[in-house]
Structure formats: structure tokens, C-alpha cells
Amino acid sequence: MEKTINLTLKVWRQNGPREKGRFETYKVSNISIDSSFLEMMDILNEQLISENKEPVAFDHDCREGICGMCSLYINGRPHGPDDDVTTCQLHMRKFQDGQTVTIEPWRSAAFPVIKDLIVNRSAFDQIIAAGGYVSVSTGGVPDANAIPIPKVDADESMDAASCIGCGACVAACKNGSAMLFVSAKVSHLALLPQGRVEGARRAKAMVAKMDELGFGNCTNTGACEVECPKNISLSNIARLNREFLSAKLKD
């Protein structure tokens, strides 16, 4: 027989960006420990709808940890008590029967709450739009072996590229800094020859946008690295600093 648990949920409810929010307490019962955290949220919402109450708004999309849409600050940690997973990959077996679970939205001045647990993360999109792409016209697809790339660089680039832009780094940071995100986006392109061409311009544009949007200054505390569901390394931040400073020096 499958094991089930009962939980008390303290959920942040906020009607709109300008409204005052508050915590509401709900009880859910008979939650299978094999279900995911978001499935538990679905069950809560079904329950609320059947009681003619408004369901809790939360972000989600792919539910397999690759889209970066889900968020939630659960019991003191972004993406909850498990390591290296997003909220949608978080299993309910990580919780105990009778436990109280506090669910909050990301808290950061650059990520204002839209409703309940949904925050506006379009700041990340704006940073990407400022330069997180390759704009050189490359023509047809070149032969894969035409440009040799060291395996180490390719691996490191792929590791940086695994950033899904969920914003857990900003949520975990005591400074509300987006440096881990920006450094991942700068790094995965800077390490490869195609992206290298625009490296200097990209670093300057993305950092300028990051500052403009009101993200904080990195103090290398490292909470972002711990909470990142994709294990983005803090050493990317050193690379971003290097890219940015050497680009500035050349001006």
C-alpha cells in the first residue's frame, strides 16, 4: 500500500502586485509520498475550488525540471529541502507526516510579486535580450570538426548552459544579486568560439542591464551555488568579472 502524509500548509496569498499579502493556512491530507510538490499544490487547488475559494496561483510549465518556470521558497530554501532539483522535481517523501510547510514567493526587489506565489521574472528576459545571444551571421551550418574545441571548454560551457533561469540564485542571495545567472549566460557563450566574438560587448551590456534593473552586488557568499537546481558553479562569477573588467579596460 502506498504511503500517504497529511500536511499543514502556510501559503503566501497576495491578490495583486500592489495589494498587501498575508499567509493563509490550509490542510491537505492523504498526499502520496510519491507525488511531486506541484502535484500536492494541484490537490490543494482542487480542494480550494471545491470549497468555492480562489486557487493558489503558482508558476509551472514542463514539470520535468528543464523549463525554469517553477519557483517557490519552501521551508527556508528555494526549490525546497532537496538539493539540485527544481520544485516540480521535489518529491513529497522529503516531508514528514504532520509537518507544517511554509510556501513563499521569491523575495527580491527586482522580482515583484504578481499574484500569490508568482513573481515577475521578466528582468531575466531583459538581461538576456541585452546581449545573451550570438548575433553573428554564420551562414550555413559549418562542419562540426572545422573548429576544434577543447573538451574541457565544451564541458564547462555545457555546464553553464544548463542554467534554466529560474531565479533561485536571486531568491537565495542575501544581496538580491543576479550574478550567478548572468555569469552562467555570459560563460556558456564566452567559452565557445562562436560566442567568443561578441564576448566583450555581451559582458558589458548584460552587466549594465543587470545593474539597471536593481539587482544587488555579489559578495561571493555562495548561497546561490548551493541552491541552484542546476549546480551552476561560483567560478562562473569569476569568469564574468574577468570578461567584464577586461572588456572595460579595452574601452
Added chain:
Amino acid sequence: MSNLLTTSIGRKLLMSVSGLFLILFLFVHLFLNSFLLLDGVFGFERGQMFNAGVHFMGTNPLIKIIEPVLAIGFIVHIIYSLILTVQNMKARGPQAYASGKKTTGIEFASQNMLVLGIVIASFLAVHIINFYMKMKGFIAWEAGEVEFPFLGNMAKGEDAYSLVNATFKVLPIVILYVVGSVALAFHLSHGFWSGFQTIGWNNKTWMPRLKCIGNIVAILIGGGFAVIAIAQYLFF
């Protein structure tokens, strides 16, 4: 280049460079302080080595040039720490997490650099009044004149050693100095590698190396100053 200091990384560069410069100063300071304990080792009379050191630092033209630079280093480091902290608090937003922060595996020092800095700055104020102001003649004190060997000759100068020795005979002051040293050690344990990270000198290979060197630097400097103060209290 022109607007470097209006960017977040530019401001942090100032924190990094000024901090690493101040670490250099701390090593020079610690080297001279070690003279307080080493007279016996080199066969000098008690206080001769330290008095010669103080005489050198007070008369050397290079030191006169570097002194204002050092002051600027302190001021930049303190002012920019405040600017960056205010910006960070604003970026963080007013709403704290009700469920707290349960992220594990983060250094204590890295989260409390400002608090540690304030402890060090308060200590520094007392420290400057205790010694610097007196040795530089801003505060009157009864300086005995002593002779000590200096560059092969016997030189005459103020008996700075007696001032230090007398100051470290007061237990509350020794405790204060040990607290200041410990705060400094924690500050450096994060500040050293973080400084290198900010100037971009870091990657996966160097991260553990820099952290290791940072811990050694922190223990050497913090421990060194503390041990000298305690040894002066107990044995001199």
C-alpha cells in the same frame, strides 16, 4: 573605462583592490609587531628591535609616501562597503522570508562581512588612539628616550616599546585586541579569496587553492596579532 565605477563590478573591484592592499599592510604591520617578541632570539636588549622598527617607520621617506595611500585604502574600503551594502539591502527588498534561510554550507564570515568590518573598525579607532596618535605626537605621552642599534649605529628615539608593553599590561585592552584579531581573521578568511574572485583571478582549480591560502593568511594575521598581545601581557 570612464564609467567603470558606476557599475556593480567596478565598485566591487575597488573593494577588492583596496582590501588586498590592506592585507599587504597587515603583513608589514605584523612583521614589525613580531619584533616585540624577538629581542631575546637575536640577542638584543628588551625593546631594542621594536624601537628600531618604530624609528625606521617614523623616519623612512617611503613610509611617509605610503601612509596617505594607506589611509585612502581604508577610507575607500569603508565607504564603498557602506555604498554596496545599502544597494544590496535595497535590491533584497523589505520583505524577509517568514521561513528564514536554511541554506546549508555557507561560511559564517561571508554572510557577516559588514558586521565583522564594523567590529574591526571600532577596534581600529581604539588602536589608533592607543598607539598611532601617541607615536605621531597627536596625543601627549611621557616618552622616555632610549638608545637602540639602527643601521649599524646606535640611534636615539622615543621608547615606543614601553608604551606598547604598558598598554598590554591592562587585561581589558588585551581582550579587546584579541577580539579585534579574531574578527579580522574571520574577515580575511572570506575577504582574501573573495577579493581574487572579484578581480577575476579564479576558476575551478584555483577556488580551493585561494580558499586555502585565504585561511592561512587569516590564521597568520589574526592569530599573529592576538598571540603578540597575549604574550606581551603574560611574559614581558
